[in-house]
Amino acid sequence: MESFLNRYRNITVLLLTILAQLVLLSLQVKNDQDVGFIRSWTVTAVSPLAKLADAVRGGSIGFVRDYIRLHDSDAENRRLQQEVDNQKLQIVFLQNQLNTADRAKALQLFQAKVPSKTLAASVIMTGLGTNSMVFVDRGSGSGVMRGMGVLTADGILGKVTAAYLTASQVQLVTDPEFAAGVISGKNHARGTLKGYDGHLCKVDYVAFDDKVEPGDWFYTSGDDRMFPSGFPVGIVKSVQPGQPFKEIMLEPSGMFRGLEDVLIVLDSVHQEIPDTPPGNQPVYVAPAPPASGDAEIATPAAQGVAAGTDADRLKAAYKAAGDAQGHTFGEDAPHSKPPDFTKLAGPGAATKSTAPANPPATKGTAATKSTAPPVQPGGGQ
Amino acid sequence: MSYSGERILLTNQRESRISRYRFWVMLVIPLAALLFQIYVPLFFRFLKFLDLPLLVVIYLGVMRRNPVSGLLMGAAVGLAQDSLAKTPLGMYGIVNTLVGYFAASIGMKLDVENVTMRLLLAYFFFILHELLYWIMQRALLRELPPFDWQGWLVTGLLNALVGAALFHFLDKLRVTA
Numbered sequence: 001m002e003s004f005l006n007r008y009r010n011i012t013v014l015l016l017t018i019l020a021q022l023v024l025l026s027l028q029v030k031n032d033q034d035v036g037f038i039r040s041w042t043v044t045a046v047s048p049l050a051k052l053a054d055a056v057r058g059g060s061i062g063f064v065r066d067y068i069r070l071h072d073s074d075a076e077n078r079r080l081q082q083e084v085d086n087q088k089l090q091i092v093f094l095q096n097q098l099n100t101a102d103r104a105k106a107l108q109l110f111q112a113k114v115p116s117k118t119l120a121a122s123v124i125m126t127g128l129g130t131n132s133m134v135f136v137d138r139g140s141g142s143g144v145m146r147g148m149g150v151l152t153a154d155g156i157l158g159k160v161t162a163a164y165l166t167a168s169q170v171q172l173v174t175d176p177e178f179a180a181g182v183i184s185g186k187n188h189a190r191g192t193l194k195g196y197d198g199h200l201c202k203v204d205y206v207a208f209d210d211k212v213e214p215g216d217w218f219y220t221s222g223d224d225r226m227f228p229s230g231f232p233v234g235i236v237k238s239v240q241p242g243q244p245f246k247e248i249m250l251e252p253s254g255m256f257r258g259l260e261d262v263l264i265v266l267d268s269v270h271q272e273i274p275d276t277p278p279g280n281q282p283v284y285v286a287p288a289p290p291a292s293g294d295a296e297i298a299t300p301a302a303q304g305v306a307a308g309t310d311a312d313r314l315k316a317a318y319k320a321a322g323d324a325q326g327h328t329f330g331e332d333a334p335h336s337k338p339p340d341f342t343k344l345a346g347p348g349a350a351t352k353s354t355a356p357a358n359p360p361a362t363k364g365t366a367a368t369k370s371t372a373p374p375v376q377p378g379g380g381q
Numbered sequence: 382m383s384y385s386g387e388r389i390l391l392t393n394q395r396e397s398r399i400s401r402y403r404f405w406v407m408l409v410i411p412l413a414a415l416l417f418q419i420y421v422p423l424f425f426r427f428l429k430f431l432d433l434p435l436l437v438v439i440y441l442g443v444m445r446r447n448p449v450s451g452l453l454m455g456a457a458v459g460l461a462q463d464s465l466a467k468t469p470l471g472m473y474g475i476v477n478t479l480v481g482y483f484a485a486s487i488g489m490k491l492d493v494e495n496v497t498m499r500l501l502l503a504y505f506f507f508i509l510h511e512l513l514y515w516i517m518q519r520a521l522l523r524e525l526p527p528f529d530w531q532g533w534l535v536t537g538l539l540n541a542l543v544g545a546a547l548f549h550f551l552d553k554l555r556v557t558a
Contacts, residue, residue: 010448014482017456018475025471025521035470042464049416057424 110153117267132175149265155232155253181223203248230271400444401556436544442484443493455481503544507537
């Protein structure tokens with residue numbers, strides 16, 4: 001019996017196992033009842049693992065999702081940062097372009113208004129080891145010569161100390177070895193401008209009794225035969241009394257807006273010294289336009305109105321009456337017959353008499369020229 | 382002993398080698414297979430065709446070459462499958478018991494290290510499993526399931542391919558002498 005079981009052990013176990021399961025199955029089918037404990041065991045064994053797997057999955061997915069999201073955010077952040085950087089660079093570039101265009105336009109306008117013959121140039125490099133020397137891109141090939149003055153729209157900048165074929169060396173006004181003749185706009189105190197410390201200048205040889213105050217403007221006097229007279233030099237920062245000369249510190253105006261575009265004075269034409277600072281000079285205001293757009297803009301002569309104030313026109317009328325009667329004001333003998341002022345001509349007649357000295361201007365620009373005050377560099381800025 | 386692709390039958394009993402596994406492997410592998418089958422299709426429905434518990438039963442059966450061990454493993458895994466399914470307890474149990482028993486019996490005669498043989502065995506037992514289950518449904522439960530033999534062939538092939546890869550992985554869990 002034992003040998004029989006050993007021999008057929010496998011098949012016996014198989015049959016017993018299947019029989020047991022068949023009984024189990026038939027019981028369930030017949031009674032329509034589940035064998036709860038087997039399911040319970042299985043579910044109890046498997047569910048913790050499923051929970052663990054779910055936790056691992058959730059954590060992994062969350063981690064991966066966060067990683068991807070953060071990775072994307074990081075990439076997007078970098079992209080946006082780069083875009084912002086590019087925009088900033090573009091803004092700086094455009095701003096530089098705009099500034100350059102503005103400077104060029106201002107310099108062009110200034111050049112057109114200055115009677116002296118000038119040559120536009122750009123600063124291309126600075127001198128080694130010094131802040132008071134630069135090089136400009138125009139040289140002897142363009143007619144630049146040593147000793148020529150260099151200007152900006154705001155004032156004088158320096159002088160050409162060496163002219164090479166394609167470039168020139170410019171000594172700035174702040175160089176201690178620089179010197180130029182200057183004159184104050186307010187009281188016409190003369191002196192010599194010298195560089196001081198690379199930033200400021202001083203005005204030497206101004207007599208102690210000359211009246212100079214902080215805030216006064218100095219202009220080129222033309223005495224140095226380098227700069228034409230009448231160009232702004234700078235504004236007085238401090239004045240110390242001294243014997244025999246005052247100690248005047250001055251802030252040069254030619255470098256207010258940096259050193260980029262300059263004018264080299266090729267041929268000097270002197271100008272008048274303005275008695276008002278460049279910033280406070282009167283500003284011409286054009287007359288209001290006519291009501292009708294089609295109306296002709298009349299010139300002062302056509303309107304029969306003399307230029308100037310009412311007093312000027314009255315004075316001109318009296319002078320015209322005197323001239324008509326052969327009277328010379330201020331020269332005739334004391335008890336001579338005075339002119340008959342009952343025959344005063346109207347304002348139009350007075351204008352007519354002065355018209356030859358002040359020819360009728362054509363409409364538009366000529367009218368502006370006849371009435372506009374002389375525009376000074378830096379004026380109105 | 383060397384195994385070649387051409388030899389699929391063992392010439393004598395001494396050539397058969399019983400693979401041994403640690404106890405935790407025998408416990409964890411079927412549990413992991415069950416877990417895979419009940420959990421992974423929740424997120425990857427297309428993996429529902431995989432019957433990893435069956436593949437594990439086949440593998441352990443053919444590799445251990447012990448019919449009793451094989452049938453008991455089949456019964457345990459099958460009952461666990463039944464417990465986690467809506468079917469009455471015993472349906473998968475009986476089918477897997479038979480598969481485990483036959484796998485172990487055939488494993489004693491065949492070179493089960495051969496990849497082709499493993500593919501064929503996995504394919505054959507999958508079809509056998511489906512057929513036995515279909516028969517039991519009709520005979521014991523008086524149900525009329527469709528005889529989807531074409532589906533069995535296709536899913537059998539896919540399971541065999543996955544089984545071959547799985548067997549290769551499970552080989553690494555064997556206890557080496």
